[in-house]
Amino acid sequence: MRFDIVTIFPEFFEILDISLLGRARQTGLIELGVYNLRDYTHDRHRTVDDTPYGGGAGMVMKPEPWGEALDEVLSPSADPVVIFPSPAGEVFTQKMARELSAEEHIVFGCGRYEGIDQRVFDHTAERARVRLVSLGDYVLNGGEVAVMAMIEAIGRLVPGVVGNPESLVDESHEDGLLEYPSYTKPASWRGHDVPPILLSGNHGAVDAWRREQQVERTRRVRPDLLAD
Ligand code: JEW
Numbered sequence: 001m002r003f004d005i006v007t008i009f010p011e012f013f014e015i016l017d018i019s020l021l022g023r024a025r026q027t028g029l030i031e032l033g034v035y036n037l038r039d040y041t042h043d044r045h046r047t048v049d050d051t052p053y054g055g056g057a058g059m060v061m062k063p064e065p066w067g068e069a070l071d072e073v074l075s076p077s078a079d080p081v082v083i084f085p086s087p088a089g090e091v092f093t094q095k096m097a098r099e100l101s102a103e104e105h106i107v108f109g110c111g112r113y114e115g116i117d118q119r120v121f122d123h124t125a126e127r128a129r130v131r132l133v134s135l136g137d138y139v140l141n142g143g144e145v146a147v148m149a150m151i152e153a154i155g156r157l158v159p160g161v162v163g164n165p166e167s168l169v170d171e172s173h174e175d176g177l178l179e180y181p182s183y184t185k186p187a188s189w190r191g192h193d194v195p196p197i198l199l200s201g202n203h204g205a206v207d208a209w210r211r212e213q214q215v216e217r218t219r220r221v222r223p224d225l226l227a228d
Contacts (some may be wrong), residue, residue, distance in 0.1 A: 001029070001030050001031070001101070001103065001104065001105075001106070001154075001155070001158045002031040002033070002104065002105045002106070002109075003030065003031070003106050003108065003151055003155070004032075004033040004034075004035065004073045004105070004107045004108070005033070005034045005035065005107075005110065005147060006033075006035045006037055006066070006107070006108070006109050006110065007034065007035070007036070007037060007103075007109045007110040007143075007147075008037050008038060008048055008071065008110070008112055008195050009110070009112075009142075009144055010034045010035070010036045010152055011030075012144045012148075013034045013144075013147075013148070014147075016032060016148075016151070019154070020154075021151065021155045021156075021161070023136070024070070024158065024167065025052045026061065026156065027036070027160075029158060029160050029161055030155055030158060030161065032184050033073070033213075034069070035069055035072070035073060035074055036089070037065050037066070037069055037220055039069075040063070040064075040065040040066075040069040040072075041064075041065050042069030043151075043168060046053035046060060046062075047062065047064060047078060047134070048065050048112075048182065049061055049112075050062050054057075056114075056115070058113060058114035059113040059114060060113060060114055060116070060117055061111055061112065061113060061115065061116040061117060061120075062117060063117040063119050063120050063123075066109065066116060066117075066120040066124065067170070068081065068109070070082070070109070070120075070124055072196070073107050074124075074127060074128060075103075076104045078104070079102075079128075080105040080106070080128045080130065081100065081103050081106050081107070081129045081130075081131065081201070082106075082107045082108075082122075082124050082128045082130045082131070082214075083100075083103070083106060083108050083109070083130075083131050083132075083134070083147075083150065084108075084109045084111065084121060084130070084131070084132050084135050084143065085108070085109075085110065085132075085133055085134070085135065085140075085143035085146035085147055085150075086111070086115065086133065086134060086137050086143070087134055087137075087138075088132060088134070089131070089133040089139075090132065090133060090134065091132040091133075091134050091136065091137075092129065092133050092134065092135055092136075092137075092146075092149075092153070092204075093173075094152060094153070094174060095155055096133070097150070097153040097154045100150075100154045101154050101155075101157035101158050106154070107226050108143070108147040108149070108150070108151075109124075109143065110142055110143035110144045110147055111142060112141070112142040112143075112172070113142075116208040117143055118121075125228035131145070132164075133150070134146075134152075135149055136196055149201040156168075175223065176225055177214040177215065177216065177217075177218045178214060178215050178217045178218045178221060178225070179207075179217075180210040180213040180217070181213060181217075184199060187199060195209070197209045202215060
């Protein structure tokens with residue numbers, strides 16, 4: 001899997017060198033490229049934004065630097081997916097992360113200000129599979145934080161990146177339910193005891209209890225997940 005990121009804040013992604021995916025990068029399972037959008041400008045001030053046609057508050061990202069940056073990042077690629085984080089996109093889910101983990105090349109375009117000139121999406125869609133993706137129904141200041149979250153969610157599903165593949169199937173959202181509560185030693189801590197069933201050694205009873213906890217938790221906190 002190769003991830004490429006176009007951003008005006010390339011330093012933001014330096015943390016990826018030492019996080020979970022750092023190991024997967026050393027082994028070649030995941031490749032990462034980070035591109036500074038300002039490197040694709042030609043004026044003294046390296047301008048990436050301008051005032052919106054039609055008026056209104058704030059600034060919009062100019063199309064030309066995006067065009068040149070994406071020309072370079074997309075050029076070696078057979079069948080890339082280009083993801084633009086956007087509050088107006090489809091909501092990112094575990095299902096989407098699972099699907100994207102099978103891709104060979106994902107390019108992320110990080111907007112700032114009030115967003116990117118619409119023609120960048122339209123033009124890129126003529127050369128690649130473009131998706132506008134929202135991390136959730138709240139407004140961030142730009143796409144960088146959303147891209148970090150998506151890379152972590154997608155990258156850990158790439159075969160070989162997370163140590164034990166069985167630990168992945170048990171997780172929240174993989175089966176449409178929230179996770180069951182977890183406990184470790186000591187068995188009693190500050191007056192709070194581990195549920196005795198977990199100390200019983202009865203694996204069938206433990207599995208049933210955990211499933212019951214998942215359903216109860218999901219019904220209480222996220223009834224919307226049970227609806228579908
Ligand atoms: C998000 C990218 C780029 C994603 C999620 N666009 C826009 C916009 C912004 C502020 C006010 C109005 C529109 C900031 N912004 C982004 C926000 C992604 C950009 C600029 C984003 N929330 N916010 N899930």
